[in-house]
Amino acid sequence: MEKKDEEKGKTIKIGPKLLELLSELGEMELEDVEIEVEELEIQLQPMTGAPAQPLKAAVAKPEAPAKPAEILKAPFKPLIEEYPGRIREVKLGATKGEGGSRGKTVIVGGENSPSYYLFERAPPHPPVISVDVFDIPISLPKTVKNYVKEVMGDPAEWARMAVEKFRADLVTVELMSTDPLIKDAPPKEAAKTVEEVLQAVDVPIIVGGCGDPRKDAEVFIKVAEVAHGERVLLSSLTLDMDEAKVLEKVARAASEHGHAVLAFTALDLNRAKELNRKLYSYVPADSIIMDLTTAALGYGLEYTFSIHERARMAALMGDEELQHPTLSGTTNAWAAREAWMKLPPEWEPRELRGPLWETVTALSLFLAGVDIFMMMHPYAIRTMKRIIEEFSSMGKAKPEKISDWVSMKI
Amino acid sequence: MSEREIKRGATELSPIEVYMLLPKTNCRKCGEENCMAFAVKLVNRETSLNKCPELEKEEYGDARRKLEELLAPPIKEITIGTGDRAVKVGGKLVLYRHEFTYHNPTPIAIDVTDEMPLKGSDGEEGLLDRIRRIEGFSYNYIGRSLGLDMIAIRSTSNDPSAFKFAVENIVKATELPLILCSFDPNVMEAGLVAAYKRRPLIYAATRDNWREMAELALMYKCPLAVFAPGDPELIRSLSKTLIDYGVQDLMLDPGTFTDEGLSDTINIFTMIRRNAIKGGDKLLGFPLIGAPITAWINGGDPKEAAFKESYVAAMLLSRYCDLLIMHSLEGWAQLPVLIWRFNIYTDPRKPVSVEPGLRVFGSPDENSPVMLTTNYALTYFTVESDIKKANIDCYLIVVDTEGISVESAVAGRYLTADKIAEAIKETGIEKKVNHRYLIIPGLAARLSGETEEALGGDWRVLVGPKDSSGIPEFLKSKWPPKEEE
Numbered sequence: 001m002e003k004k005d006e007e008k009g010k011t012i013k014i015g016p017k018l019l020e021l022l023s024e025l026g027e028m029e030l031e032d033v034e035i036e037v038e039e040l041e042i043q044l045q046p047m048t049g050a051p052a053q054p055l056k057a058a059v060a061k062p063e064a065p066a067k068p069a070e071i072l073k074a075p076f077k078p079l080i081e082e083y084p085g086r087i088r089e090v091k092l093g094a095t096k097g098e099g100g101s102r103g104k105t106v107i108v109g110g111e112n113s114p115s116y117y118l119f120e121r122a123p124p125h126p127p128v129i130s131v132d133v134f135d136i137p138i139s140l141p142k143t144v145k146n147y148v149k150e151v152m153g154d155p156a157e158w159a160r161m162a163v164e165k166f167r168a169d170l171v172t173v174e175l176m177s178t179d180p181l182i183k184d185a186p187p188k189e190a191a192k193t194v195e196e197v198l199q200a201v202d203v204p205i206i207v208g209g210c211g212d213p214r215k216d217a218e219v220f221i222k223v224a225e226v227a228h229g230e231r232v233l234l235s236s237l238t239l240d241m242d243e244a245k246v247l248e249k250v251a252r253a254a255s256e257h258g259h260a261v262l263a264f265t266a267l268d269l270n271r272a273k274e275l276n277r278k279l280y281s282y283v284p285a286d287s288i289i290m291d292l293t294t295a296a297l298g299y300g301l302e303y304t305f306s307i308h309e310r311a312r313m314a315a316l317m318g319d320e321e322l323q324h325p326t327l328s329g330t331t332n333a334w335a336a337r338e339a340w341m342k343l344p345p346e347w348e349p350r351e352l353r354g355p356l357w358e359t360v361t362a363l364s365l366f367l368a369g370v371d372i373f374m375m376m377h378p379y380a381i382r383t384m385k386r387i388i389e390e391f392s393s394m395g396k397a398k399p400e401k402i403s404d405w406v407s408m409k410i
Numbered sequence: 411m412s413e414r415e416i417k418r419g420a421t422e423l424s425p426i427e428v429y430m431l432l433p434k435t436n437c438r439k440c441g442e443e444n445c446m447a448f449a450v451k452l453v454n455r456e457t458s459l460n461k462c463p464e465l466e467k468e469e470y471g472d473a474r475r476k477l478e479e480l481l482a483p484p485i486k487e488i489t490i491g492t493g494d495r496a497v498k499v500g501g502k503l504v505l506y507r508h509e510f511t512y513h514n515p516t517p518i519a520i521d522v523t524d525e526m527p528l529k530g531s532d533g534e535e536g537l538l539d540r541i542r543r544i545e546g547f548s549y550n551y552i553g554r555s556l557g558l559d560m561i562a563i564r565s566t567s568n569d570p571s572a573f574k575f576a577v578e579n580i581v582k583a584t585e586l587p588l589i590l591c592s593f594d595p596n597v598m599e600a601g602l603v604a605a606y607k608r609r610p611l612i613y614a615a616t617r618d619n620w621r622e623m624a625e626l627a628l629m630y631k632c633p634l635a636v637f638a639p640g641d642p643e644l645i646r647s648l649s650k651t652l653i654d655y656g657v658q659d660l661m662l663d664p665g666t667f668t669d670e671g672l673s674d675t676i677n678i679f680t681m682i683r684r685n686a687i688k689g690g691d692k693l694l695g696f697p698l699i700g701a702p703i704t705a706w707i708n709g710g711d712p713k714e715a716a717f718k719e720s721y722v723a724a725m726l727l728s729r730y731c732d733l734l735i736m737h738s739l740e741g742w743a744q745l746p747v748l749i750w751r752f753n754i755y756t757d758p759r760k761p762v763s764v765e766p767g768l769r770v771f772g773s774p775d776e777n778s779p780v781m782l783t784t785n786y787a788l789t790y791f792t793v794e795s796d797i798k799k800a801n802i803d804c805y806l807i808v809v810d811t812e813g814i815s816v817e818s819a820v821a822g823r824y825l826t827a828d829k830i831a832e833a834i835k836e837t838g839i840e841k842k843v844n845h846r847y848l849i850i851p852g853l854a855a856r857l858s859g860e861t862e863e864a865l866g867g868d869w870r871v872l873v874g875p876k877d878s879s880g881i882p883e884f885l886k887s888k889w890p891p892k893e894e895e
Binding site: 212352 | 507551565566568591613639644650669671673674676677684685689703706707717720721745747749753788792814817818821855877879
């Protein structure tokens, strides 16, 4: 106690002088002088003491202009913009009254501001999450497999789990079995799987093909027919289908049976517009959703991010061919080896790294304006749901909660 | 306010406009062929005015001032730290990445406190150990080392002498730039005495302490952060006040809320940046600080806190944060943040690619495998690292897919049977090996038939694994290929 007082006394005596010196020296550039200051400084520990006196030294500079004595008010007004364009609304699923059998329907799109500029205009519909369900057992990252191994190979049961347990807004039935390189299952069989899933859950569904343009066309035509009126989303229609001369057939079938289509292009807005133009001949514009390709974090996500920002901005500025809601195959995040691979211990556990990878991939595109996320890991889905809910409004921040983060104990 | 009425953006500056103000002597002292070339580089932000010695002359004083004004980014660039490890923050020119490459990748500061023992014991982490961990943190990604950049020293003791002691020891232990964190001016001054020569960031001036913090910033010539959580009006008012007070190097922290209020955080960052860049608001034209470290404020499960801290950091990287203060040193949590930062600061016009052509690994002979991949940098380096790790002697043909990865290149027709055939001919591989087996990536499986056709039936195509980590096992079971009947 005695010692402390003594030190305090010392500081008050020496402190102001040193600080005065320092404040003057601050403007000099002589190296040797600086060294002297450092020596002085070492003699002066510990530095406690009132700031009031040293501060006077600086205030006393003769030519200094008058410094404000209190906070000068400067009002803040955010820049608000108007946009000539607006994203079309697309409805997925149909209730009994609408000719289908869904208990719930989903509307996406309708934005007339950049994504989540809540200060400007809140989006009319929040983004939604569709959970992937595969029709045959497939190899999945272990972290994901752990949650779904009991339902693997049973798409109806898997779909039920996605809705009841993971709170999926939609379900995507991935018809992997139809791939000519895998099982080459016939369209009829695939359509039956779709019917089973439609019976198992009452949310709208997305039907995913295998990527082979001719086979997908056959499968989609059959699915469109058996799911008549359910307004499923066919994933996806491509320029490859156009080249294979099957695009018109499949698009007409979708339209005839009241479904929506997903227009897929690989990171190229000109091709996205070209595909949409072709589709307008057969499908109403409010039945088209765009998939501009989702690359995983670390594997080109930045291109995906920028192409979504460009597409949305162009659409808002009036490009009608891009005024469609967008979908992201966020499960592609698992194509990144950092998401699933065992790495040296300092990067483990991958059970957390994986879902975080999917979450970050999703959130980057959430900010770029994506409307539908196809997802897989329950923890990533739960996190996204929470954030979508949080972004339903602003004005909930409580400053006192973080105002003293600097001295928190962790 | 419509798009057309807004202030002219940084991307619209013309080289001619800049050239007209240059000395036009074509003296080449800047290292460029002539003044016009220098002007182009200035506009592209690839060089700076101080490369031109002529502009130092008095007769060019006016021109230099005009050039500085013309080239000044709407977000001021602030330097924290000294020497090689100093970081530049801010200096941003545009809102969207596709308008112009983002500059100055967001540095990440990791916290330490002044109550940590210097050396750890019994599971308690020591200050110096933590600093070594921060410095040593590194992940190898497409041939580059990704790491952490700064140390944020928090005074949890609120005791000036404890803070000074900690700062002194940190200054001795590391060259990394520092952020001194305390709202108490006495504590701050104690830290500054020990560290001011290293030009630390003073964190932070608030509604209550701004005057004392401003004096400290002026006296010690250090940049000053402004903290006003959830209150952009107070941020703007404090900015005005501090500028009038004479403090020029400011940084703004509008508060990071990681749970309730996350939407406010992202919206406030966006509003501030938009007003600064599109509205030309000088009071808001300073770098923004995000502090996802607040995810730890409620205690709870450390894994959940690290998870949240990580994705909030990633969101802030996408939405205008110029400096991040974080806590977690968990590799799994930092990795996505480091990679996302690296990614969004690359040039959006150019995919990161490598030279196409033939690569030779180990000492292959005429019977060694021939594999194929794309020239997207990430794909290439991943394959390269897997081949090297397994000590495989082989040839690898890198096809020019314009820097697109295998899957997208197949989908977008950047990788086609014809391109593969062309690459086979160009690389002269047919003279190097006796066999005619080509291993293509699993993700390009659907090209196998067409490729055999394109190569005139001379070659057999083997479909390799989907991920190059499967190459060693693939070769073990499939190479050399069994003779076909």
